[in-house]
Amino acid sequence: MGEDGHVNDTGTLVLAGAPIGRAEDASPRLRDALSAADIVAAEDTRRLRRLASDLGVTLAGRVVSYYDGNEAARAAELLEALRDGDTVLVITDAGMPGVSDPGYRLTHLAVEAGIPVTALPGPSAVTTALAISGLPSDRFCFEGFPPRKPGERARRLTALAAEQRTMVFFEAPHRVRASLTAMAEAFGPDRQAALCRELTKTYEEVRRGTLGELAAWAAGEVRGEITLVVAGHAPGDAVPEIGELVEEVARMEAAGVPRKQAIVDVARAAGVPKREVYDAVHRG
DSSP, X not given: OOTTSSOOOSOOEEEEOBOSSOGGGOOHHHHHHHHHOSEEEESOHHHHHHHHHHHTOOOOSEEEEOOTTTHHHHHHHHHHHHHTTOOEEEEOSSBOTTSSSTTHHHHHHHHHTTOOEEEEOOOOHHXXXXXXHOSOOSSEEEEESOOSSHHHHHHHHHHHTTOOSEEEEEEOGGGHHHHHHHHHHHHOTXXXXXXXXXXXXXXXXXXXXXXXXXXXXXXXXXXSOEEEEEOOOOTTSOOOOHHHHHHHHHHHXXXXXXXXXXXXXXXXXXXXXXXXXXXXXXXO
16 A cells, blocks of 8 residues: 555565575475566576475566676666566575675665565575674674775775674685685784584584684685674774784785775774874884
8 A cells, every 4th residue: 555545556576585505494485475476586597496496386477687797777677567566576596685685776776666665584694694603693783795805805804893793794715715814914813703604504514713713724625605703892802002003004005005094994993093003104
């Protein structure tokens, strides 16, 4: 019903949470919605059809691809279908659409157009990893994938060094060692963390320890989907010596971050005046 009491003529956008590992984790509502949708927009149509087969679901509606490469163009097309009255279900390879996966753009357009948007909640690697990490879960933040370029990654992590909430990251297996090493440099090697691999799957593994320990372990081959959970900064943690801050600025500069920006980021993360770091850098 619209605000004026009349039945809406538009369709409904359904954001469907997909299992992150086992098809058995799919809800009965997901089964029903997949079979009833007029259009199913999938990040990977082959994986969608495999999931539908595992669930014993017949996809009666039209199946279209909806991934990073075509999201902008496809979102406009799907918005028109919603305006014409179709039910459009968006599903990604795993987890909830819009959480480091396609979905946000279409959701934003639908909300702006006054089209109903609903969700079928499902498994999430973010909350699953947080729950089993053993780290504080009362307050947390999701940071998605760290930047791929070393300079940008160092800058982002340095800006998070003073974050007191538990942090959750996604990472690709071939970059996890570099990211753990960068986190150990930005947060300190003794910061507690958990590396969660292949959550809910046959070879699920959770490694807990310090960032330094996990970075050393990741020097070997790491496979599978990775979710990293990192403890937040404790208010009582010692403030780094000024020499350590100068070294951090130098590391960021070597990684491609401009000196001025590196000084700002390092000072903010350490909770010390920017001028103090600036003077120490230039004295050196």
